[in-house]
Amino acid sequence: MAIDFRDTTTCKTMNENALSTVHRTFTLLINGPSPLSVDGDIIGHGAPQRPIDLDELKGLLLLPEAEDELKDAVWAHLVRRARCDGPAWVIACVAMAMPGLKNLASRTTRGCPMHTVDDIVSEMVTTFVAQLRRIDLDQPNILPRLLMWARKGALQARARELTSNEICADVPEPVALDAEPFMVLAEAVRCHVITADEAKLINATRLEGQALRAYAGRMGLPADRLYKRRRAAEARLARAIEEGQVSVSCEGLPSNPVR
Structure with missing residues (x-):
């Protein structure tokens, strides 16, 4: 049961x-x-x-x-x-x-x-x-x-x-949940878990739904190379989230770091 x-x-x-x-x-x-x-x-x-x-x-x-x-x-x-x-x-x-x-x-x-x-x-x-x-x-x-x-x-x-009236001191207001995946990428770049280019790749092909092959064509790079790069970056990101290294916070984040 x-x-x-x-x-x-x-x-x-x-x-x-x-x-x-x-x-x-x-x-x-x-x-x-x-x-x-x-x-x-x-x-x-x-x-x-x-x-x-x-x-x-x-x-x-x-x-x-x-x-x-x-x-x-x-x-x-x-x-x-x-x-x-x-x-x-x-x-x-x-x-x-x-x-x-x-x-x-x-x-x-x-x-x-x-x-x-x-x-x-x-x-x-x-x-x-x-x-x-x-x-x-x-x-x-x-x-x-x-x-x-x-x-x-x-x-x-x-x-x-x-x-309510319970104000937490020195804590930034929470990020809107629908923006959170993008902010996770931004935080990962800030923490040097992934590079800005890797964040752009994940953002475009995962969050925005662009085809990886089409994205590779626009970048002038082989699709298989970008596939391997994305897989390695996502593995590092997953480990960083699991270990608590990456956590969204507005503090210290650039306004639009990966676009």
């Missing part, structure tokens, strides 16, 4: 000091008499061909040599378990994403009073959990896409606080 992500018990657990509660619960799940584990034979892509407990798995994914294909295989498996096998696996998914979520929490709550921080972080985690049911597992970069949705939830919560 698939898990109901609207279950109030699960949501209550998530919303009480969200990240610390998840960490505490995850510790119990991996240290109990029957610790959560995955079958490495099912994961494939270089994973050890044996049962792997989630604490070890988390460490494997954080290694510099961990391939994107392995990460996506692991996350597709974890999300399916969350959909089918109950709240323990929902907690596991949040805990496995903890490095990125902590970084997002730090960035999106900077300068905010503590009770506002709790609300923003809770909304971030709730949005992450909701997307476990919706995320397309056939597309690459599963965790970076989940983290993008989590940050949207955090920014929406912060925006609600800003429209």
